[in-house]
Amino acid sequence: xxxxxxxxxxxxxxxxxxxxxxxxxxxxxxxxxxxxxxxxxxxxxxxxxxxxxxxxxxxxxxxxxxxxxxxxxxxxxxxxxxxxxxxxxxxxxxxxxxxxxxxxxxxxxxxxxxxxxxxxxxxxxxxxxxxxxxxxxxxxxxxxxxxxxxxxxxxxxxxxxxxxxxxxxxxxxxxxxxxxxxxxxxxxxxxxxxxxxxxxxxxxxxxxxxxxxxxxxxxxxxxxxxxxxxxxxxxxxxxxxxxxxxxxxxxxxxxxxxxxxxxxxxxxxxxxxxxxxxxxxxxxxxxxxxxxxxxxxxxxxxxxxxxxxxxxxxxxxxxxxxxxxxxxxxxxxxxxxxxxxxxxxxxxxxxxxxxxxxxxxxxxxxxxxxxxxxxxxxxxxxxxxxxxxxxxxxxxxxxxxxxxxxx
Numbered sequence: 001x002x003x004x005x006x007x008x009x010x011x012x013x014x015x016x017x018x019x020x021x022x023x024x025x026x027x028x029x030x031x032x033x034x035x036x037x038x039x040x041x042x043x044x045x046x047x048x049x050x051x052x053x054x055x056x057x058x059x060x061x062x063x064x065x066x067x068x069x070x071x072x073x074x075x076x077x078x079x080x081x082x083x084x085x086x087x088x089x090x091x092x093x094x095x096x097x098x099x100x101x102x103x104x105x106x107x108x109x110x111x112x113x114x115x116x117x118x119x120x121x122x123x124x125x126x127x128x129x130x131x132x133x134x135x136x137x138x139x140x141x142x143x144x145x146x147x148x149x150x151x152x153x154x155x156x157x158x159x160x161x162x163x164x165x166x167x168x169x170x171x172x173x174x175x176x177x178x179x180x181x182x183x184x185x186x187x188x189x190x191x192x193x194x195x196x197x198x199x200x201x202x203x204x205x206x207x208x209x210x211x212x213x214x215x216x217x218x219x220x221x222x223x224x225x226x227x228x229x230x231x232x233x234x235x236x237x238x239x240x241x242x243x244x245x246x247x248x249x250x251x252x253x254x255x256x257x258x259x260x261x262x263x264x265x266x267x268x269x270x271x272x273x274x275x276x277x278x279x280x281x282x283x284x285x286x287x288x289x290x291x292x293x294x295x296x297x298x299x300x301x302x303x304x305x306x307x308x309x310x311x312x313x314x315x316x317x318x319x320x321x322x323x324x325x326x327x328x329x330x331x332x333x334x335x336x337x338x339x340x341x342x343x344x345x346x347x348x349x350x351x352x353x354x355x356x357x358x359x360x361x362x363x364x365x366x367x368x369x370x371x372x373x374x375x376x377x378x379x380x381x382x383x384x385x386x387x388x389x390x391x392x393x394x395x396x397x398x399x400x401x402x403x404x405x406x407x
Contacts, residue, residue: 112152119226159264173240196221245270
């Protein structure tokens with residue numbers, strides 16, 4: 001990408017200068033590559049590299065992306081000139097945000113092609129039991145060992161496919177927000193990503209079979225997606241209703257002291273639901289109108305979380321910007337080219353990673369609450385808000401769960 005992009009949205013965007021280095025056996029030489037830096041890992045990822053005294057290893061085999069873990073890192077990181085994450089999504093976000101607070105350079109050594117966050121400029125973190133997307137540090141260097149990526153746990157490979165498939169629904173949601181709310185939209189981010197998206201959605205089985213070329217293509221697509229976020233300064237190019245669903249599920253687990261599934265797994269679930277919402281529009285699926293009272297939603301949120309969290313989500317929901325008028329015919333006309341070109345391959349990729357098995361970990365009532373409550377947790381407009389404004393959200397939830405997921 002050029003350094004400065006004159007965008008159709010009317011703004012000039014600066015592309016961050018991120019050095020991406022693909023190096024064979026770099027896991028064995030990471031200390032030499034990042035001299036004088038504090039290397040940060042968890043118990044699992046620390047085993048993949050040669051340790052040194054300039055290491056901080058979290059006690060757990062897997063950590064949560066939380067402010068508590070950021071604070072633990074801040075206590076030991078202040079005397080180092082730069083920080084390096086060794087891991088995938090959560091640990092990268094923790095280190096990235098700590099570096100942002102310390103105003104220090106941040107680099108990454110990814111251990112799985114599972115998320116697009118490596119090149120991103122934001123960090124989704126758990127703050128007082130609520131998932132918030134915070135401004136953070138774009139990496140200076142990303143050092144990649146393809147052998148490490150290729151041998152990542154299978155669920156992390158599935159997570160990467162899920163996170164790439166999500167770019168289809170993220171694009172559709174951005175187009176809808178542009179049409180209904182006149183929200184600015186940046187087309188270059190879609191053009192940057194399309195070839196990688198097609199390649200990944202066409203070859204999910206080769207990724208799952210650990211084919212090197214396919215793994216590299218997946219990782220490159222994820223890196224481009226993260227750079228798109230950093231370039232435009234927000235996560236719209238990569239995140240729509242599917243990520244809000246993902247964050248809701250993750251928050252529920254984290255609130256109850258549990259580790260959630262890997263981020264890309266819950267994103268895959270959210271992508272399936274969001275694609276089904278667009279299927280309703282494109283195929284004119286008949287749903288019964290049912291208005292969901294706000295008091296009902298609030299009580300459900302209290303049951304899932306607590307009163308304080310329910311109150312905060314209700315404030316977000318009540319002040320959320322909504323469409324003054326919804327013309328479904330115009331929406332369909334707007335999204336039709338993208339939906340027709342990418343939805344089938346996205347559904348097929350989700351099937352290849354066994355997305356239905358992820359849903360089977362939950363009961364029917366919980367999944368219904370996820371669908372009807374999730375648009376209360378963030379002020380960004382998406383397809384679930386369209387269905388909510390049309391009083392179709394509850395019927396949609398029942399249709400997806402009973403007729404599409406066969407609960």
